[in-house]
Amino acid sequence: MIVTTAVRDYLDATRPRADPLLAEMQAHGARERIPILDPQGGALLHVLARAMEARRIVEVGTAIGVSTLHLARALPADGELVSFEIDPERRGAAQAYLDRDGLEARIDLRLQDARAGLAELTGPFDLVFLDGVKAEYEEYLDLAVPLLRPGGLVAVDNVLMSGTVAENESDGHWTEEQIATARAFNERLLDHPQLIATITPVGDGIALAVRR
Ligand SMILES: C[S@@+](CC[C@H](N)C(=O)[O-])C[C@H]1O[C@@H](n2cnc3c(N)ncnc32)[C@H](O)[C@@H]1O
Numbered sequence: 001m002i003v004t005t006a007v008r009d010y011l012d013a014t015r016p017r018a019d020p021l022l023a024e025m026q027a028h029g030a031r032e033r034i035p036i037l038d039p040q041g042g043a044l045l046h047v048l049a050r051a052m053e054a055r056r057i058v059e060v061g062t063a064i065g066v067s068t069l070h071l072a073r074a075l076p077a078d079g080e081l082v083s084f085e086i087d088p089e090r091r092g093a094a095q096a097y098l099d100r101d102g103l104e105a106r107i108d109l110r111l112q113d114a115r116a117g118l119a120e121l122t123g124p125f126d127l128v129f130l131d132g133v134k135a136e137y138e139e140y141l142d143l144a145v146p147l148l149r150p151g152g153l154v155a156v157d158n159v160l161m162s163g164t165v166a167e168n169e170s171d172g173h174w175t176e177e178q179i180a181t182a183r184a185f186n187e188r189l190l191d192h193p194q195l196i197a198t199i200t201p202v203g204d205g206i207a208l209a210v211r212r
Pocket of ligand 1: 036037038060062063064065066067068084085086087090112114115131132136
């Protein structure tokens with residue numbers, strides 16, 4: 001746990017309730033143990049995308065589309081979100097959910113390894129959200145930074161791994177190797193010469209970095 005129980009309970013009790021579609025997606029994620037963005041993380045991304053009036057967004061790791069939904073709902077009607085996923089079943093589920101929200105015109109869900117897909121994109125993008133395999137984060141970052149406009153934002157999920165990254169000790173879920181990789185990634189992000197970065201304790205830890 002990253003914040004105290006009282007803080008977590010307060011945040012849960014006061015957050016706006018999920019609409020029926022989002023609630024269905026969250027239930028799907030819980031039922032099939034698919035790791036999806038938590039509600040506070042989703043709200044944070046949505047608020048940030050709206051605040052910066054993002055028009056072009058890239059996402060690594062669609063899963064069943066929960067974070068995609070939060071981000072795409074922040075786009076204007078002629079906005080664009082490209083999202084990469086390597087699991088065809090998850091991508092199919094995401095497409096079906098997002099179609100039901102009328103977002104299909106804004107969303108380009110690609111069944112492709114993001115490391116190949118990012119290399120094929122042409123910037124500038126306003127916002128990049130990284131949420132694929134944690135061991136690949138450095139590769140995603142290297143490919144994503146050149147795609148960002150100056151002032152564009154990189155958001156990265158799970159950078160605190162249930163708090164284990166700070167404790168530097170496995171909890172049985174996050175392994176020592178994953179924790180060491182995350183610590184190295186966080187250091188690199190915070191020291192990145194082209195970025196101004198910070199780590200927030202929202203959800204499972206979300207890093208935010210703006211391109212200089
Ligand atoms: C944590 S889940 C994404 C959750 C989603 N962003 C959300 O918040 O609802 C990570 C997803 O990344 C996908 N993935 C793993 N490696 C990938 C890669 N190299 N390129 C694209 N997707 C990848 C996995 O199949 C998995 O569905």
